[in-house]
Amino acid sequence: MCFNILYSIFNCLLDYYGPQGWWPVYSLRLSGGRDKRGYLPNPSDYSRRNIIAGLSSRDVFEIAVGAVLTQNTSWKNVEKALENLESAGLLDCRAVMDASATALADAVRPSGYYNQKAKKLKVLARFFSERGNPDNGNPPSREDLLELWGVGKETADSILLYAYGLPFFVVDAYTKRMFKRLGILTGDEEYDEIAAAFTSALGEDPGLFNEYHALIVRHGREHCRKKPLCKGCVLRMNNLCSF
DNA sequence: TCCCAGGGGCCGA
């Protein structure tokens, strides 16, 4: 995997869609530093410091919660669940630990798999509570996260990248599908193999990883769907994809 | 009505 082609794809998507400003943080939507959807208003500089600047321990917890809730689920449904959690006072580590399983499941119902996800949030809350505040200056190790029931590689990497600004490339279904169609992946690669290939080609740049993953998701939703919508695909128009 | 969405765990072969 070479830097040039990956960077051409990135630039093409960035030119077309613009900066995505991930990760949206619900608790900051109505306060300074974010727009009303919780996105960074001017996400042009994605240094690690900027990614994690202004993230409170509560925000870090919220990003971890969002990473679990979005498992196999559209973000729109996750937002509803996050709103329910917020209005029930459950976007808080301690509160999740104290909440009943029913109350939690009820709040996260719109995101689907609500019984499973309620359990996962309990596990997450216990983890953060035991290691002190989910402070973004004190990141957990990937191994620690992977030991948690309900946290797999994509979820762990999302937390490390988006909550802690660490250079972990997030590989999801969109990444595999899109780069297979681009002829860069065969489709048989393991998660860690793909992540390592991106990391060694692009360099350990959390800002770039952040924006790249967000753009992949955007393009995957709008064009590179399971049933591809090649008409109007910017990668195709720029001769980067011949699928 | 059917398909799909920013996965992960479990189990049998």
Next chain:
DNA sequence: TCGGCCCATGGG
């Protein structure tokens, strides 16, 4: 190790 199945709501 790997495939198949389960978890489940909401939108197109």
